[in-house]
Amino acid sequence: MGLGEPVFSTRSGSVRLNPPSYLVLGMVSLGVRSGYAIKKAADISTRFLWPTSLAQVYPELTRLERHGLLSRREDRHGARLRSAYTVTAEGRAALITWLRSYAPDTTPLQFRDEGALRLFFADTLDAGDQLTLVRQLRKRAQNASAHMRRDIIPAAEALEQDGLRFPTLVAHLGADTADYIDNWLSRLEKELNP
Amino acid sequence: MGLGEPVFSTRSGSVRLNPPSYLVLGMVSLGVRSGYAIKKAADISTRFLWPTSLAQVYPELTRLERHGLLSRREDRHGARLRSAYTVTAEGRAALITWLRSYAPDTTPLQFRDEGALRLFFADTLDAGDQLTLVRQLRKRAQNASAHMRRDIIPAAEALEQDGLRFPTLVAHLGADTADYIDNWLSRLEKELNP
DNA sequence: CCTTCCATGTAACCGGTTACATGATTGC
DNA sequence: GCAATCATGTAACCGGTTACATGGAAGG
Numbered sequence: 001m002g003l004g005e006p007v008f009s010t011r012s013g014s015v016r017l018n019p020p021s022y023l024v025l026g027m028v029s030l031g032v033r034s035g036y037a038i039k040k041a042a043d044i045s046t047r048f049l050w051p052t053s054l055a056q057v058y059p060e061l062t063r064l065e066r067h068g069l070l071s072r073r074e075d076r077h078g079a080r081l082r083s084a085y086t087v088t089a090e091g092r093a094a095l096i097t098w099l100r101s102y103a104p105d106t107t108p109l110q111f112r113d114e115g116a117l118r119l120f121f122a123d124t125l126d127a128g129d130q131l132t133l134v135r136q137l138r139k140r141a142q143n144a145s146a147h148m149r150r151d152i153i154p155a156a157e158a159l160e161q162d163g164l165r166f167p168t169l170v171a172h173l174g175a176d177t178a179d180y181i182d183n184w185l186s187r188l189e190k191e192l193n194p
Numbered sequence: 195m196g197l198g199e200p201v202f203s204t205r206s207g208s209v210r211l212n213p214p215s216y217l218v219l220g221m222v223s224l225g226v227r228s229g230y231a232i233k234k235a236a237d238i239s240t241r242f243l244w245p246t247s248l249a250q251v252y253p254e255l256t257r258l259e260r261h262g263l264l265s266r267r268e269d270r271h272g273a274r275l276r277s278a279y280t281v282t283a284e285g286r287a288a289l290i291t292w293l294r295s296y297a298p299d300t301t302p303l304q305f306r307d308e309g310a311l312r313l314f315f316a317d318t319l320d321a322g323d324q325l326t327l328v329r330q331l332r333k334r335a336q337n338a339s340a341h342m343r344r345d346i347i348p349a350a351e352a353l354e355q356d357g358l359r360f361p362t363l364v365a366h367l368g369a370d371t372a373d374y375i376d377n378w379l380s381r382l383e384k385e386l387n388p
Numbered sequence: 389c390c391t392t393c394c395a396t397g398t399a400a401c402c403g404g405t406t407a408c409a410t411g412a413t414t415g416c
Numbered sequence: 417g418c419a420a421t422c423a424t425g426t427a428a429c430c431g432g433t434t435a436c437a438t439g440g441a442a443g444g
Contacts, residue, residue, distance in 0.1 A: 018403080019308050019311055020403085020404085022311070022312075022315070023311065026311075026314070026315040026318075029315070029318060030315075030317075034422085034423070034424090035423075035424070035425090036421095036422060036423050036424075037422090037423095040422095045314070046311060046314055048302075048303070048304055048305050048306075049305060049306065049307055049310045049311045049314060050306055050307075050308070050311045051304070051306070051404095051405095052404090053404075053405060053406085054423095054424080054425080055404080055405070055406080055407095055425085055426080055427095056403085056404065056405085058424065058425055058426090059425085059426095077412090077413080077422095077423095078412070078413070079411095079412065079413090080411080080412045080413070080422080080423070081412095081423090081424090082422085082423065082424085083423095083424085092318070095315065095318055096318055096319065096323075098312070099312050099315060099316060099318060099319050099323065099327065100319070100323055100326070100327075102309065102312055102327055102330045102331070103330070104309075104330050104331070104333040104334035104337060105334075105337070107308055107309060107334070108242075108334070108337070108338065109242070109307070109309075109334055109335060109337075109338035109372060110242055110245070110306075110307070111242050111243060111305070111368060111371070112242075112243065112244055112245070112304075112306065113243055113244075113303070113304070114213050114244070114301055115296065115298075115301060115303075116243045116364055116367070116368075117213055117216070117217065117220075117240060117243045117244045118216075118292070118293050118296055119360055119363070119364050119367075120220070120239070120240055120243060120360055120361055120364045121216070121220040121223070121224075121289065121293060121360065122293060122360040123224075123357065123358045123359060123360045123361075124220070124223060124286070124289055124290055124293060125290065125293050125294070129290075129293065129294055130360075132294070133293065133294075133296055136296045136297070136298050137296070137298070139298040140298035140299075140301070140302070140303055141303060143298060143299070143302070143303075144302065144303035163317065164317045165317060166313055166314055166315065166316040166317045166324075167314055167317075169313070169382065170310055170313050170314045173310070173313075173375070173378055173379075174305060174310075176378060177305070177371065177374065177375060177378070178303060180371065180374045181367070181371060184367055184370060184371070185367075188363065212431080214431085214432085228394090228395070228396090229395075229396070229397090230393095230394060230395050230396075231394090231395095234394095245432095245433095246432090247432075247433060247434085248395095248396080248397080249397085249398080249399095249432080249433070249434080249435095250431085250432065250433085252396060252397055252398090253397085253398090256397095271394090271395095271440090271441080272440070272441065273439095273440065273441090274394080274395070274439080274440045274441070275395090275396090276394085276395065276396085277395090277396085389444100390443100390444090391442105391443090391444085392441100392442085392443080392444100393440105393441080393442075393443095394439100394440080394441070394442090395438100395439085395440080395441100396437105396438085396439095397436105397437085397438090398435100398436080398437080399434100399435085399436075399437100400433105400434085400435080400436095401432105401433085401434080401435095402431105402432085402433080402434095403430105403431090403432085403433095404429105404430085404431085404432100405428105405429085405430080405431095406427100406428085406429080406430095407426100407427085407428080407429095408425105408426080408427075408428095409424105409425085409426080409427100410423100410424085410425085411422100411423085411424095412421105412422080412423080413420100413421080413422070413423095414419100414420085414421075414422085415418100415419090415420080415421095416417100416418085416419085416420095
């Protein structure tokens with residue numbers, strides 16, 4: 001196993017917490033109360049950083065509650081029942097511990113990306129197809145940037161009224177990075193098409 | 195399933211080819227002949243784009259050969275036997291088809307990254323810890339850039355004698371992007387620490 | 389001689405996604 | 417009335433990693 005077991009000790013034993021756990025814990029701590037809402041919130045904010053699914057969110061909520069990091073309340077809305085979660089003191093402590101424990105050496109920077117993998121093997125293509133591929137990659141970077149500026153950043157900015165600035169910052173980092181990549185590829189495009 | 199089944203038709207039925215398949219196929223097409231060597235080559239080139247493991251490479255080689263995309267030759271080296279793979283015409287066609295078929299809309303740009311996820315939730319931290327986190331993230335970006343420029347790029351440049359330029363280009367894209375992120379975070383750091 | 393590297397594979401496990409199943413509420 | 421959205425969950429599957437198991441070759 002090596003170093004840094006991602007285990008958090010609670011009064012009731014210990015829980016193994018991984019990024020999806022902290023995603024759920026973090027969302028609840030931002031005031032998102034139901035599983036359904038967490039998934040929706042993740043789709044317009046952390047989707048690029050860490051995608052998730054309902055089939056992951058619901059069991060995780062149950063698990064976090066079982067270990068005392070979340071507290072559940074039945075929130076009856078007509079005949080429909082809904083679970084409203086809030087973070088416990090222990091849950092908040094777990095989140096903060098995680099945020100404070102980041103070690104740059106254990107998690108190396110990765111860009112796992114099929115597009116870039118194709119570019120790596122592009123020597124196999126003739127000049128025309130190489131150019132097409134680079135243009136497609138640019139298009140994707142442009143799409144990503146546009147989507148973030150049009151949808152993600154405004155949604156994040158709405159949270160600033162609650163004193164939350166980092167969602168906006170991260171969204172900007174993503175959009176700016178996408179622009180940087182587009183720019184880089186545009187220089188490559190010119191180089192390939194003189 | 196939806197759109198774009200990643201299936202390639204061969205004389206002997208059809209194969210489902212995914213990024214790890216093309217990683218193996220591509221590496222063999224670059225002249226890397228054994229499973230062991232493919233893993234080693236991937237570790238100093240495509241690791242950031244698409245990590246892999248021996249437990250993935252070996253079965254994939256067998257599968258690709260079974261479908262006629264690779265051809266295997268027993269390469270006896272003393273008492274030790276080793277499999278030496280080469281790409282068949284069909285294998286080369288499959289690789290080129292994949293490289294030519296990139297659709298920017300189906301594969302959205304993702305930065306799946308635990309570090310950025312932490313930054314997203316950093317409002318939970320006090321100012322001092324926020325600063326520490328940003329500095330840690332910078333350190334990681336610097337490490338990544340340094341490692342690429344010291345190890346990955348020189349290794350890629352050695353391939354240029356064989357007429358391969360894209361491995362070097364992709365390595366530079368990675369290193370430059372890491373530098374960009376470091377720079378972006380350094381501005382954030384100044385903003386947080388006035 | 390002994391360590392490191394070359395070399396090939398399998399078994400067990402885990403993290404995550406897709407698909408399935410169900411039903412109430414809201415808004416047009 | 418009907419469609420879209422809110423809401424919760426499970427089962428099956430898949431992609432990928434870690435750990436296990438084995439042994440020859442090369443280099444100091």
